[in-house]
Amino acid sequence: MTYAYLFKYIIIGDTGVGKSCLLLQFTDKRFQPVHDLTIGVEFGARMVNIDGKQIKLQIWDTAGQESFRSITRSYYRGAAGALLVYDITRRETFNHLTSWLEDARQHSSSNMVIMLIGNKSDLESRRDVKREEGEAFAREHGLIFMETSAKTACNVEEAFINTAKEIYRKIQQGLFDVHNEANGIKIGPQQSISTSVGPSASQRNSRDIGSNSGCC
Amino acid sequence: MRPPLYPEVQEPPPVTSSQLGLPLLCDVIKPTPLCDVTVPVAPHPRFVPRLLPPLQSRCGDIAMKRERGPKPAFGGAGEAELGGMAASPTGLPRGLQRHLLSGEFDQLRDFPIFESNFVQVTRLGEVANKVTMGVAASSPALELPDLLLLAGPAKENGHLQLFGLFPLQFVQLFVHDESRWQLKVKLSNHRTFYLQLQAPPKTREREFGQWVRLLYRLHFQSAPAVPFTQEY
Ligand SMILES: Nc1nc2c(ncn2[C@@H]2O[C@H](COP(=O)(O)OP(=O)(O)OP(=O)(O)O)[C@@H](O)[C@H]2O)c(=O)[nH]1
Numbered sequence: 001m002t003y004a005y006l007f008k009y010i011i012i013g014d015t016g017v018g019k020s021c022l023l024l025q026f027t028d029k030r031f032q033p034v035h036d037l038t039i040g041v042e043f044g045a046r047m048v049n050i051d052g053k054q055i056k057l058q059i060w061d062t063a064g065q066e067s068f069r070s071i072t073r074s075y076y077r078g079a080a081g082a083l084l085v086y087d088i089t090r091r092e093t094f095n096h097l098t099s100w101l102e103d104a105r106q107h108s109s110s111n112m113v114i115m116l117i118g119n120k121s122d123l124e125s126r127r128d129v130k131r132e133e134g135e136a137f138a139r140e141h142g143l144i145f146m147e148t149s150a151k152t153a154c155n156v157e158e159a160f161i162n163t164a165k166e167i168y169r170k171i172q173q174g175l176f177d178v179h180n181e182a183n184g185i186k187i188g189p190q191q192s193i194s195t196s197v198g199p200s201a202s203q204r205n206s207r208d209i210g211s212n213s214g215c216c
Numbered sequence: 217m218r219p220p221l222y223p224e225v226q227e228p229p230p231v232t233s234s235q236l237g238l239p240l241l242c243d244v245i246k247p248t249p250l251c252d253v254t255v256p257v258a259p260h261p262r263f264v265p266r267l268l269p270p271l272q273s274r275c276g277d278i279a280m281k282r283e284r285g286p287k288p289a290f291g292g293a294g295e296a297e298l299g300g301m302a303a304s305p306t307g308l309p310r311g312l313q314r315h316l317l318s319g320e321f322d323q324l325r326d327f328p329i330f331e332s333n334f335v336q337v338t339r340l341g342e343v344a345n346k347v348t349m350g351v352a353a354s355s356p357a358l359e360l361p362d363l364l365l366l367a368g369p370a371k372e373n374g375h376l377q378l379f380g381l382f383p384l385q386f387v388q389l390f391v392h393d394e395s396r397w398q399l400k401v402k403l404s405n406h407r408t409f410y411l412q413l414q415a416p417p418k419t420r421e422r423e424f425g426q427w428v429r430l431l432y433r434l435h436f437q438s439a440p441a442v443p444f445t446q447e448y
């Protein structure tokens with residue numbers, strides 16, 4: 001299937017925060033209750049429609065466990081988007097965000113769009129990190145922020161799609177050089193730059209999803 | 217600190233003299249297009265190991281014995297140069313390498329890969345999914361591969377799609393059943409699966425032998441797997 005752009009995403013964050021579950025929910029619409037520790041990198045892909053353009057998201061789900069970190073960070077390079085995930089029921093995963101962010105900024109393009117995700121929002125009774133704390137961290141570091149649940153699928157589509165929208169916006173503003181592979185963006189096969197770039201009259205496609213579905 | 221999870225790394229399956237005489241990894245092998253192989257494909261395969269949880273021992277001892285066999289008299293392994301692994305008689309890259317060359321995976325594009333087509337089988341030999349498995353070197357300077365790549369047909373269009381990339385230090389490869397050209401792949405997160413080589417009868421022995429030889433090289437020449445623990 002043809003696409004206008006391919007965006008490379010990475011999903012990073014502590015082990016057990018739900019990175020693989022978020023990917024599985026996004027690509028397969030299922031939830032995996034058992035923690036299947038990721039070894040290295042697992043891949044997922046899905047087409048999304050942003051502003052009438054088909055965009056292929058190529059997603060690199062990385063292992064969060066410390067022993068893999070030196071290996072997985074070598075794959076951050078060339079990512080256009082990152083989902084930085086913590087678990088709202090485990091404060092230490094929130095405390096580690098700074099170190100993940102430093103890693104991400106050091107090993108990838110400065111243009112990379114980062115979406116901070118507080119996952120497991122279905123476990124409200126076990127909440128250990130307030131939503132406002134997530135919001136504040138995101139504001140302070142220039143990230144987009146959402147709370148999600150890979151279990152109920154709440155905000156999962158939105159998290160992936162809003163990141164793509166932000167990347168697309170940056171392309172339209174000329175902030176991303178789509179010809180520079182290091183930016184994690186590729187022009188799709190048989191697409192010429194003249195047909196795939198340029199501000200469009202409609203900012204929102206009917207298939208797009210609003211950023212506030214209000215489920216979390 | 218827990219002891220290493222995979223003590224059997226020290227005990228590879230026995231080597232027969234015929235295997236020792238088999239061609240090296242760098243030898244050319246005939247490409248075997250995945251489309252020639254007709255096997256039922258499970259619906260919506262996403263990630264191979266996840267699809268097929270390890271089956272508990274029902275008849276497994278036959279297979280396991282081979283893995284715990286005596287140490288082979290190892291010798292005459294010769295040199296297997298990684299740079300030559302991707303070569304094929306026609307000089308054309310095979311499916312997985314072609315997929316990585318297709319332009320969507322910049323970072324993996326230049327990895328030399330040794331790959332084969334397999335079907336995932338249960339321990340009893342029932343066929344589950346098509347899988348392409350390859351080993352790759354993340355740097356041409358490496359003497360041995362350091363990554364395992366797994367790919368399979370995408371659910372939308374059947375095109376080969378990369379599922380995972382695993383540092384070989386967290387993977388154990390075994391000969392599961394030599395007579396059926398089956399390998400066992402064990403990841404350090406305890407996921408285990410079995411793969412049966414798919415290749416034309418003419419080249420099957422030889423291609424399997426290349427895998428066998430590779431396993432020995434990995435067992436004997438690489439550092440032991442790094443143990444790790446569940447952190448929460
Ligand atoms: N209740 C609830 N559980 C979740 C959610 N997301 C993930 N989990 C559970 O959390 C555990 C870990 O999820 P994974 O997706 O495997 O974690 P990961 O971040 O990929 O971990 P690593 O691969 O080790 O880095 C699993 O048991 C999941 O079922 C969620 O939104 N809600």
Ligand SMILES: [Mg+2]
Pocket residue numbers: 019020021036037038061062063064
């Ligand atoms: Mg994972």
